[in-house]
Amino acid sequence: MKEITFEEKVKIAYLNNMLDKSIKLIHLAIKKLKCVKCINQEDYYFVFLYLSIGLELLIKIMISLKSYKDYNSFPTEEEMRSMGHDLDKLRKSIIKNYDEIPGSFLEKYQEIESDKKFISKDDMLIKLVKLIAQFAVNDRYFELNFITKKNIFKKRNDGKRIIDYSDAPIIKMNILVYKYVIKDHPSLANAKNFDDLNNPWLEANRLYIIPPLKKFIGALARQFVFGILGDEAIKCRSINTIKRYAYLKDYKVENKDLDKKYH
DSSP, rough: EEEEEEEHHHHHHHHHHEEEEEEEEHHHHHHHHOOSSOOHHHHHHHHHHHHHHHHHHHHHHHHHOOOOOSOOOOHHHHHHHHSOOOHHHHHHHHHHHGGGHHHHHHHTTHHHHHHHHHHHHHHHHHHHHHHHHHHHITTTTTTHHHHTOOOOEEEEEOOOOOOOOOOHHHHHHHHHHHHHHHHGGGGGOOOSOOOOOOOOOHIIIIIIIHHHHHHHHHHHHHHHHTTTTTHHHGGGGGHHHHHHHHHOOOOOOOOOOOOOOOO
């Protein structure tokens, strides 16, 4: 086994620091998401901002550690830049990590096969990741881009002009959650404010949006914990923010259980 140089130790220490920051940003996003009570663009803006930065950092850290495991080197500056900000592209790059896992390892950790299937095929996860990616690549400065347009209106079927920002990912997120609200509460189809104590918007986020995000983070965290990213990634097990998500149990609604351990 190659001895780690001092320079490599410093780089790994920086990756550990950024890992902690990335998980904290993701945690802040989910905490913010749990509090979104109505159609509110400002709240979702910060959810998308924290998630886009946090998830991008997390996956790029994973790529860096996997590169060190496989090639005893970290990505070059050019390689890092070429990864870009497209979270959906980064999601696909992480799926490749499962292709090199021995069958005996898969038998020991059956969660791995489930993780690969989820990251590759879950419709809701892919939909959310693409919205976050669109935000990160094109629309985090939506308002600034909006004022540069020559024509900001479109005509409705009744002939009235309305502002056209239908392509913004935050608007798409509102529409996505709203569909779940009226699916579970048809009587609220025309409602704009939800002041009920049993807030249906909070409920929709809790039931349909937060679980796939948590499961995604848990799947990524397990690549650290199970050694898929190498020995240096395993040492990140001491970071409580990684263990928090790697050891979550089932994701039916939301989970605060940390009692399931993998050995």
